[in-house]
Amino acid sequence: MKKELYQMHADMCKVFSNCVRLEILNLLREGELTVSKLVDKSGLTQVNISQHLSIMKSKGMVTSKRKGLNIYYKLSNPKIIKAFDIIREVLSERLTENKKLLGK
Amino acid sequence: MKKELYQMHADMCKVFSNCVRLEILNLLREGELTVSKLVDKSGLTQVNISQHLSIMKSKGMVTSKRKGLNIYYKLSNPKIIKAFDIIREVLSERLTENKKLLGK
DNA sequence: TAAATATATTCGAATATTCTAATATATATG
DNA sequence: CATATATATTAGAATATTCGAATATATTTA
Numbered sequence: 692m693k694k695e696l697y698q699m700h701a702d703m704c705k706v707f708s709n710c711v712r713l714e715i716l717n718l719l720r721e722g723e724l725t726v727s728k729l730v731d732k733s734g735l736t737q738v739n740i741s742q743h744l745s746i747m748k749s750k751g752m753v754t755s756k757r758k759g760l761n762i763y764y765k766l767s768n769p770k771i772i773k774a775f776d777i778i779r780e781v782l783s784e785r786l787t788e789n790k791k792l793l794g795k
Numbered sequence: 796m797k798k799e800l801y802q803m804h805a806d807m808c809k810v811f812s813n814c815v816r817l818e819i820l821n822l823l824r825e826g827e828l829t830v831s832k833l834v835d836k837s838g839l840t841q842v843n844i845s846q847h848l849s850i851m852k853s854k855g856m857v858t859s860k861r862k863g864l865n866i867y868y869k870l871s872n873p874k875i876i877k878a879f880d881i882i883r884e885v886l887s888e889r890l891t892e893n894k895k896l897l898g899k
Numbered sequence: 900t901a902a903a904t905a906t907a908t909t910c911g912a913a914t915a916t917t918c919t920a921a922t923a924t925a926t927a928t929g
Numbered sequence: 930c931a932t933a934t935a936t937a938t939t940a941g942a943a944t945a946t947t948c949g950a951a952t953a954t955a956t957t958t959a
Contacts, residue, residue, distance in 0.1 A: 694814065694818075696886075697814035697815075697817045697818050697821075698814045699886060699890075700811075700814070700817050700882060700883060700886055701811065701812055701813055701814040701816075701817055703882060703885065703886050703889075704808060704811035704812045704817075704882060705812040705946090707804075707805065707808035707811065707812070708805055708808045708809040708811070708812040708946095709805055709946085709947080710798065710801035710802045710804070710805040711801075711947090711948095712805075713801045713804055713805055713808075714798075714801050717801075725905080725906095726905070726906055726907095727904095727905065727906085736948090736949080737905080737906070737907095738906090738907085738908090738948085738949075738950085738951095739947090739948065739949080740906095741906060741907055741908085742907085742908085742947085742948080744906095744907090745907070745908085751889045757906095757955085757956085759905090759956065759957070760903095760904060760905050760906085760955080760956055760957065761904095761905065761906085762905075762906065762907095767889075768885050768888060768889075770881050770884055770885050770888075771885060773881050774878050774881040774882050774885070777874050777877050777878040777881065778804060778807060778808060778878050779804060780874055781807065781872050781874050781875060781878070782800075782803060782804055782807050784872060784874075785807075785855045785871075785872075786803075809916090812916095813916085813917080815917090829935080829936095830935070830936055830937095831934095831935065831936085840918090840919085841935080841936070841937095842918090842919075842920085842921095842936090842937085842938090843917090843918070843919085844936095845935095845936060845937055845938085846917090846918085846937085846938085848936095848937095849937075849938085861925085861926085861936095863926065863927070863935090864925080864926055864927065864933095864934060864935045864936085865934095865935065865936085866935075866936065866937095
């Protein structure tokens with residue numbers, strides 16, 4: 692398999708490597724939201740949310756459309772949430788194992 | 796959902812955000828391999844492979860066992876490859892779309 | 900067109916990641 | 930025990946990421 696493809700893959704995965712972006716992706720799971728809704732729901736600053744949305748848009752993970760003053764963002768591909776959930780499962784299973792080990 | 800969980804999730808995803816680690820994970824897809832096998836198959840240096848294996852071990856993505864001089868590494872959870880593959884699909888679909896756009 | 904609202908961009912300091920060079924450790928074997 | 934082999938660790942320069950402060954832009958409405 693080509694190194695170049697691994698690099699593109701890694702670049703796409705960098706989106707998942709930040710907790711703000713993960714929170715945004717998770718908030719977009721049910722459908723599109725405006726920037727201000729994302730700000731409200733996350734409690735993060737508008738600037739920070741916009742910065743991360745910009746990164747995710749450039750990586751092709753989200754798309755946006757303007758309606759008046761608002762801009763709606765949504766996931767570009769529903770598989771993104773599948774990936775999110777599988778990694779959550781790996782994490783959960785790991786945490787469960789750690790608990791078991793502590794219980795012994 | 797808790798911020799702390801997003802952080803742990805992001806930390807786990809950092810494993811996927813590097814092309815060397817992705818290559819290692821992909822090489823381990825069929826089963827365990829020694830460090831030197833990974834070096835041979837990837838063409839990367841031993842030191843670099845060991846560094847990345849160490850990172851992945853600390854994040855709980857791989858486990859290892861020694862047999863004589865060799866140390867065998869394997870994926871800690873088969874879901875890791877599912878996540879790998881889903882992200883590859885998102886990437887492929889994105890590349891296909893880009894091609895279409897160029898073709899127009 | 901001026902003001903209000905929603906969103907984006909730029910800059911820079913703090914922090915984190917990556918690779919290479921050098922070296923260390925663990926195990927097996929003569 | 931000395932040597933060879935396999936693997937791990939450390940240090941540090943180069944590079945990348947992150948966030949907040951300040952500011953800019955786009956759209957609507959009075």
